[in-house]
Amino acid sequence: MSKKRRTIFILVWVLCAAAFLVSSLVIGGASPEESIKETMRDAVLHDTNKISLFGIMDVNPAVISAYTVTFILLIFAVFVRIFAVPKFKTIPGKFQILLEEAVGFFDNLAKGNSPHKNYFLGAYVFVAGAYICIGTLFELLGLQGITTSGRSITLPAPLSDINGAIAMGVTSYLIILSGGILGNGFKGVLSTLKEFSLPISMSFRLFGALLSGLLVTELVYYYVGLSFALPVVVGVMFTALHALIQTYVLTMLTAVFYGEVSEKTPKKEKIKTKKRRKQI
Template identity: 30%
Template structure:
């Protein structure tokens, strides 16, 4: 079911990998869903209880608000839109295996891009709340000679975050493929009974766990960068 796109440019053939196509599909679908929920929210009567998609949207937003408040503090609720977007994007992306598509984060380019966005947000808000002087000073703490180590630590953050989710998603996809091959070699009648268990673990359980770990690391890193806030 995966689709790759080939195109010619200056006499050379380039291929857009299926994972990149899939991440585009996810973004389009989630954007349309967001527009629909936003339209329903504008038209909703505040005197009536929400229902359907609007109810699910409100429940999701409330859950993310509670998660951000518990992890980053009430003063950082401004990060709810980004954390919420991250949660729903990673969750949907990691569950694509259930419909026979390659999860986008099984491509390291996608995983690294997600990590770089989170790390960029961390540095931007560090400067925003602590000033450029406080930002630079942080690299010399607790002792000045630790500056090179602190710089290396910051450079390693996007690499460790991206490799963690990329490695787990890719390994899950590989193990599932190998398991399918092994089951089919034994009997094609066995596969339909064991396939749900494989997908339940590698696509649902493992995929959602990796989403949660990535989101938690994002919040912890941002919170650690900007420091404690009371307002």
């Protein structure tokens, strides 16, 4: 590119950017239909904006997000199964390495934390990890949904809804419970039930972490003046970090508790010890 052409390109680029910036500031956004208080309240409670689920019932937008994420993941999985897996080689290519690393990471996480009966756990933490990670990154796409009141809203991350987080936490707890039953039978159930606060803590940890990110993003996006450059940092980086951290935290917790409750407890030799003492 010659010097003259480069100068022209930079000039046009700066002019365009300046035109968009000035026009957006002059024109301003549409007058907000809801106050920031209402926006924040809706972000936490999801009680204002509802979306119709195939006309069957009105649900929170996060439910639609959850099904959309599932659809995306399943479509991706179908494509991988049909086009990529049959072409797998002993010496893997880049995409194969990526898939094997993902599967291997969660498989090793399960094996490392739960030496007994870890195949099912490996599959579960893989799916949960994929769901949390992609579900959290999903909000970056900014897909729009139409509410029952006819407004357009950006679909949030599925786990930023308390119901989605509770579902994830309870499902993880049920998986841990199944590990306890498989490993130790009735004792496993008891040891799992001892950790009765686990589903609550898991659910609210997820919800709190994702909600905090959502609230900060909502705050930033609420004001037009903050919508330049800052969203790149706040939106993308916070979301990406949340996705990775929450994926790791929930899968790690599930694997650790699963390993604890499925580990076979050695039989106590109290009676024998007492007998020996008497004999002595």
